[in-house]
Amino acid sequence: MNPLQISLGIIINCNLLFDLDPQKNTNIIKELLYQQSSKEFLVSLDRKKKKRLFIYRMAAMLTLLLLALVGTKMLNTQTEDKHLIAESLYTFPKVTKSRGVVANLSDQYINELMNKEYNTVLQKLKVDALSEQDLYIKANLYYAVDSLQEALNLINQNSWQDAYVQDEINWLTFLIKYQTLESKAELSPYYIKLTDVYKEKAKDIME
Amino acid sequence: MLLKKLILALFFNKNMHTRILTEAEIYQGLLQGGRRHDESLSYIYSSKDFKKPIERWLIAKGLTKEEASELWTDIVVQFSSLVRNGKYEEQNSMVGYIKNLSGYMFLNYLRSKKKHSVVEIKEYGLEEPTLENHTIYSSELKNLLYTRMEQIGKGCKEILKLWSRDYSMDEIKDKLGVISVEATRKRKHICLKKLLSEVEGDESFANLLRDYY
Numbered sequence: 001m002n003p004l005q006i007s008l009g010i011i012i013n014c015n016l017l018f019d020l021d022p023q024k025n026t027n028i029i030k031e032l033l034y035q036q037s038s039k040e041f042l043v044s045l046d047r048k049k050k051k052r053l054f055i056y057r058m059a060a061m062l063t064l065l066l067l068a069l070v071g072t073k074m075l076n077t078q079t080e081d082k083h084l085i086a087e088s089l090y091t092f093p094k095v096t097k098s099r100g101v102v103a104n105l106s107d108q109y110i111n112e113l114m115n116k117e118y119n120t121v122l123q124k125l126k127v128d129a130l131s132e133q134d135l136y137i138k139a140n141l142y143y144a145v146d147s148l149q150e151a152l153n154l155i156n157q158n159s160w161q162d163a164y165v166q167d168e169i170n171w172l173t174f175l176i177k178y179q180t181l182e183s184k185a186e187l188s189p190y191y192i193k194l195t196d197v198y199k200e201k202a203k204d205i206m207e
Numbered sequence: 208m209l210l211k212k213l214i215l216a217l218f219f220n221k222n223m224h225t226r227i228l229t230e231a232e233i234y235q236g237l238l239q240g241g242r243r244h245d246e247s248l249s250y251i252y253s254s255k256d257f258k259k260p261i262e263r264w265l266i267a268k269g270l271t272k273e274e275a276s277e278l279w280t281d282i283v284v285q286f287s288s289l290v291r292n293g294k295y296e297e298q299n300s301m302v303g304y305i306k307n308l309s310g311y312m313f314l315n316y317l318r319s320k321k322k323h324s325v326v327e328i329k330e331y332g333l334e335e336p337t338l339e340n341h342t343i344y345s346s347e348l349k350n351l352l353y354t355r356m357e358q359i360g361k362g363c364k365e366i367l368k369l370w371s372r373d374y375s376m377d378e379i380k381d382k383l384g385v386i387s388v389e390a391t392r393k394r395k396h397i398c399l400k401k402l403l404s405e406v407e408g409d410e411s412f413a414n415l416l417r418d419y420y
Contacts, residue, residue, distance in 0.1 A: 028416060029402065030371050031288065032352050037368035038284045041245060042252050049253070 086175045089201050092116075093140055093168060105130060106137040113137075118144045132158070136165045139172060148176050171198045178205055228254075230301045237290045240373020244287075252283045257302060261309050268313060282312050291373075319346065348415040355405040355412070363398035370395050 095106060095113050106113070109121045122141045125134060135158055142151035155173055160166045170193045177190045184206060191199065191206055228236070228250045236247030251257050258279060265275035286305055289295045295304065356364055362383075369379045380391040406412045 025416065026399070026403070029352065029406070031292075032349050033356075033367055033371035034291070035284050035288060036349065036353055036356075037371050038248060038287060039280055040368070041372070042248065042280050042283060045249050045252065 082179045085205065086179050089205075090143070090175055092118075092144055093137070095137060104133045104137075106134050116144075132160065132162055132165060136160075136169065139169065143172055143176065148179060152176050167195050167198070170194055174198070174202060178202075226250075233301065234290060234295075237287050240291075241375055241378045244372055248283065248287055251286065251305075252280070257283075257305060260302065261306065264306070264309065265313060270313075270316075274316075278309075278312060278316050281316075282309050285312060348412070348418075351409065351412050351415065352406065355402065355409070358405050359398060359401045362394075363401060366391070366395050366398050367402060370399075 092113070095110055097107050097110065105125060105127070106121065109124060112121050118141050122138070122145065125138045125141065130138065135154065139151050139154045142148075142154060151172065155169055155176075160169050170190070174187070174190045174194060177187055181187055187206065191202060194202060228247065233247045233250060236243040236250075238244075261282065262272075262275045262279055265278060266272060270278065282305065286295070286308055289308070356367075359367075365383060366379060369382060374382070376388045376391045376395070379385070379395070380388050383391070385391040385394065
């Protein structure tokens with residue numbers, strides 16, 4: 001093999017595309033690159049879309065969550081407001097030693113009641129055969145310790161005889177219902193049972 | 208607008224393509240290249256008028272959702288390639304043409320995945336030699352080129368990819384943040400030369416390229 005043949009061989013080996021049209025090669029390579037590049041572009045588009053969708057979904061869910069939280073907070077604030085109003089209108093009945101024939105169990109705990117040890121007295125009154133006065137005090141005790149449902153149950157389970165107790169119980173019932181019912185219209189039947197003094201007190205609530 | 212997007216995203220999983228393109232606009236966009244090409248390509252790719260019927264058809268033919276989605280990407284690219292090479296003649300409807308193309312691509316897909324050992328084209332009612340010739344996978348050649356692409360560097364790869372999608376030098380300059388159009392042109396020239404020199408010495412590449420002729 002002479003030097004010319006050797007160098008020709010090297011050239012041929014180095015550029016194996018020498019017999020092909022360079023412009024055509026470039027076009028084919030461009031076309032193949034185009035296919036890869038376009039595919040990558042579409043795949044990346046898909047990925048971006050999914051990512052964006054995920055972000056939008058998260059944002060939407062967070063918004064809903066925030067709205068739910070604000071809603072709950074507003075609802076709680078409303079309940080708290082009602083509680084504060086009822087508290088400002090309510091006073092625990094004054095308990096004095098009974099002068100009647102029947103001795104009341106609550107008479108024994110006047111000091112505790114004056115010291116507002118309501119839970120202690122409530123425990124003592126969790127017995128059967130209580131007088132109407134005791135039951136009335138017990139209902140107020142339940143109310144004072146925020147056991148509204150228990151207070152209401154006790155009120156509904158008894159038929160109150162004493163006119164004074166009846167008026168007081170109606171007032172207590174009204175205050176409980178005010179905190180648990182949704183609308184003022186629902187409160188009306190309880191309002192009409194009140195004495196004029198209590199109606200005056202309840203005026204702000206009903207207006 | 209944002210709220211609408213949020214609601215759509217949360218409840219309907221809707222695609223958020225807002226601008227509707229006509230078939231003529233898609234066609235022109237693909238021919239023009241650059242940003243308009245990408246807009247047209249992504250429109251076909253995600254528009255429910257094109258994507259849904261084809262994917263549904265592919266799934267009905269036995270492909271999984273993922274396979275159908277993968278093949279749909281290839282179909283869109285192939286369609287665009289045909290348009291750019293002047294093989295697509297505007298017909299009654301672009302969807303009809305893409306459906307026909309999908310038939311061939313589906314058969315090739317089956318062949319390439321060896322799901323069917325023998326696939327008869329006539330079984331599928333496909334009789335369009337132009338499409339058949341242009342849908343045959345030249346996967347070996349492609350793979351070889353893509354391997355070579357890895358050797359020329361990330362920057363070069365990016366510039367050549369944009370060039371292949373007919374981005375103007377000005378668009379490439381903006382997209383890649385090159386100083387000037389002239390510098391972009393120079394860089395593209397160097398990158399292409401680099402890629403060509405990479406493939407020139409590869410015997411198998413040369414042989415495959417000859418077959419491609």
